[in-house]
Amino acid sequence: MSDPPTYKLLLRDVLSGRFTHNRVDPRNRAFHYGGIVIKDIFTNLMAKWATERFPAVVPVMVVMVVRNPFSVAPSKARKSDWLWLHDPAN
Numbered sequence: 001m002s003d004p005p006t007y008k009l010l011l012r013d014v015l016s017g018r019f020t021h022n023r024v025d026p027r028n029r030a031f032h033y034g035g036i037v038i039k040d041i042f043t044n045l046m047a048k049w050a051t052e053r054f055p056a057v058v059p060v061m062v063v064m065v066v067r068n069p070f071s072v073a074p075s076k077a078r079k080s081d082w083l084w085l086h087d088p089a090n
Contacts, residue, residue, distance in 0.1 A: 011050055014038065015057055
């Protein structure tokens, strides 16, 4: 199975620190980085794939935080304009 090129290009930009977006880092004013922290709810699912394609990337620490679903529901209600995942298959 081949990798979608857009996934690999996006991940290359994220891991190199070149990726920027207002939703991701609205308060980041740094012009360089001395390391990288990836905070994403799906990163743990792609960690093996990423380290196989980018051997220079060595995960130092993986922390998985799971929020209480009763706390998440009110957030979804207040932030209805956010891009919320409704169908995990898509």
